[in-house]
Amino acid sequence: MNTDSKSIAFDVEKIRKDFPILSRKVNGYPLVYLDNAATSQKPQVVIDALVDYYSNYNANIHRGVHSLSQEATDAYEQAREKIRSHFNIKKSREVIFTSGTTHAINIVASGFRSILQKGDELIVSALEHHSNIVPWQMLCEETGAVLKVLPMNDEGELELVEYINLLSNKTKLVFVNHISNALGTINPIEEIIEKAHKVGAAVLIDGAQACAHIKPDLQALNADFYTCSAHKMCGPTGVGILYGKEAWLVKLPPYQGGGEMIKEVTFEKTTYAELPHKFEAGTPNIADGIAFGAAIDYLNGIGFDAIANHENQLLAYATEKLLEIEGLKIYGTSAQKTSVISFNIEGIHPYDIGTIVDKLGIAVRTGHHCAQPIMDFYKIPGTVRASFAFYNTFHEIDVLVEAIKKAKQMLT
Amino acid sequence: MKIKDIQEEIIDEFAFFDDWMQRYEHMISLGKSLPLIDQANKKEEYLIKGCQSKVWVYPEFKDGKVLFTADSDAIITKGIVALLLRVFSNQTPEDILKADTDFIDEIGLKEHLSPTRANGLVSMIKQLKMYALAYQSQLN
Ligand SMILES: Cc1ncc(COP(=O)(O)O)c(C=O)c1O
Numbered sequence: 001m002n003t004d005s006k007s008i009a010f011d012v013e014k015i016r017k018d019f020p021i022l023s024r025k026v027n028g029y030p031l032v033y034l035d036n037a038a039t040s041q042k043p044q045v046v047i048d049a050l051v052d053y054y055s056n057y058n059a060n061i062h063r064g065v066h067s068l069s070q071e072a073t074d075a076y077e078q079a080r081e082k083i084r085s086h087f088n089i090k091k092s093r094e095v096i097f098t099s100g101t102t103h104a105i106n107i108v109a110s111g112f113r114s115i116l117q118k119g120d121e122l123i124v125s126a127l128e129h130h131s132n133i134v135p136w137q138m139l140c141e142e143t144g145a146v147l148k149v150l151p152m153n154d155e156g157e158l159e160l161v162e163y164i165n166l167l168s169n170k171t172k173l174v175f176v177n178h179i180s181n182a183l184g185t186i187n188p189i190e191e192i193i194e195k196a197h198k199v200g201a202a203v204l205i206d207g208a209q210a211c212a213h214i215k216p217d218l219q220a221l222n223a224d225f226y227t228c229s230a231h232k233m234c235g236p237t238g239v240g241i242l243y244g245k246e247a248w249l250v251k252l253p254p255y256q257g258g259g260e261m262i263k264e265v266t267f268e269k270t271t272y273a274e275l276p277h278k279f280e281a282g283t284p285n286i287a288d289g290i291a292f293g294a295a296i297d298y299l300n301g302i303g304f305d306a307i308a309n310h311e312n313q314l315l316a317y318a319t320e321k322l323l324e325i326e327g328l329k330i331y332g333t334s335a336q337k338t339s340v341i342s343f344n345i346e347g348i349h350p351y352d353i354g355t356i357v358d359k360l361g362i363a364v365r366t367g368h369h370c371a372q373p374i375m376d377f378y379k380i381p382g383t384v385r386a387s388f389a390f391y392n393t394f395h396e397i398d399v400l401v402e403a404i405k406k407a408k409q410m411l412t
Numbered sequence: 413m414k415i416k417d418i419q420e421e422i423i424d425e426f427a428f429f430d431d432w433m434q435r436y437e438h439m440i441s442l443g444k445s446l447p448l449i450d451q452a453n454k455k456e457e458y459l460i461k462g463c464q465s466k467v468w469v470y471p472e473f474k475d476g477k478v479l480f481t482a483d484s485d486a487i488i489t490k491g492i493v494a495l496l497l498r499v500f501s502n503q504t505p506e507d508i509l510k511a512d513t514d515f516i517d518e519i520g521l522k523e524h525l526s527p528t529r530a531n532g533l534v535s536m537i538k539q540l541k542m543y544a545l546a547y548q549s550q551l552n
Binding site for chain 2: 027349351355359366367381382410411
């Protein structure tokens, strides 16, 4: 991980002013937004970047000779460069703009159709989001490859001993999230990657949750693929990236055909464009790509050390306060976790709790969090999930805890 | 009681509360009065899809009327089901089929439901009417 620590004092009240939405009311109460693992809120600079693009230099990119198109192209490519630098990726051609993590995973899964053979094995972790399960199941159905599951323990941690048993020279691909969206566990991906490479398997890391909390150094990490979604890191919806090692991106066939991704087209044969355009068919999401760059600048302006420090304090405080409520059980109790608390109260459906606290202006998520296998593991229908961002406060946690007590009293 | 009269009664009852908290408390207590489904009938085929929580509804046809029993694993959902059964249970298939559901808007229930719950409510009503339709076609 990069450590570009900024020693400027962390002033959460000042930071909150950057986010217009945080001053609104919901159901008559000040909004307490604790659904950051689903999507983060957006600072004014990101909103401004979108407005600025459409107001001042909207044009299609990579195509026109005119000045506006050049300005837009420059801004879009600058955003790619910011992303490259943020993740310490070697080459900008290894940064593929996608619509988000789901799209990124599908590009890789679809590319492996022509690589996998019957009997090849893939390893998926028990902690995955459906986005990192379903595309691979579809791939297995098509190719006859076999999906193996890397199990988890009661704390919500992956069982590395089992992992080693699952790996063999038949293993072609391993896919694991960096941080679990349902439980907040930070997975030991360094070790997972290293062990996979020893048997010649490629590794895809789903960084959708991680990128809001930490700043991965992708060259040091050495994953073959890494994905993220801008909307979870203060950027707009509908944009994200697929990082792939150049050798892999050259090897994988394109995902979609169309404009932008070609070198030459005749009816006899089309040759594909160079990376990264090979995987970027059609007019891209220009405005959101540029605003993603603005989000990255914004986060780095605060600094990921400061973010992690504040979020860890929130996590510790909320964990302590919530556990004071009788009958409350937290799912995901690894020592290695980010600011996500998934919980239930004995005898109460998570949905009921979510409904009551919403009436008090608090946004939490309830349900299976697109990770049904985890809920099945714990034999529960779902959980209530409170997920904190750097702009949340200790006071908001107090409000949450009081609301949950009230809900509990109403519902029992 | 006729469906229309029951609906009027519910509208009056809800008008009495002046905040959502009391409405929810009322719904929760209604949930406790729900005519419970027999444990043996809590089967997949009686489960209604479209809710974050589970809802089972079991229909019976007796003396020309449809009787429903039900359950849910979430208590607020149970209250919603109780409200619906109060309107639709123990009525003739014909009355169930021609009943409108304006009372739901009038008591402001939908505004207070999350989109998933509002969807759940729609699928529940659809399911109750489907059962009524099935019984009616048996009659004809
Ligand atoms: C771990 C994880 N993977 C994948 C996704 C899917 O991301 P997106 O919906 O942005 O494609 C999410 C989002 O909830 C996630 O948390």
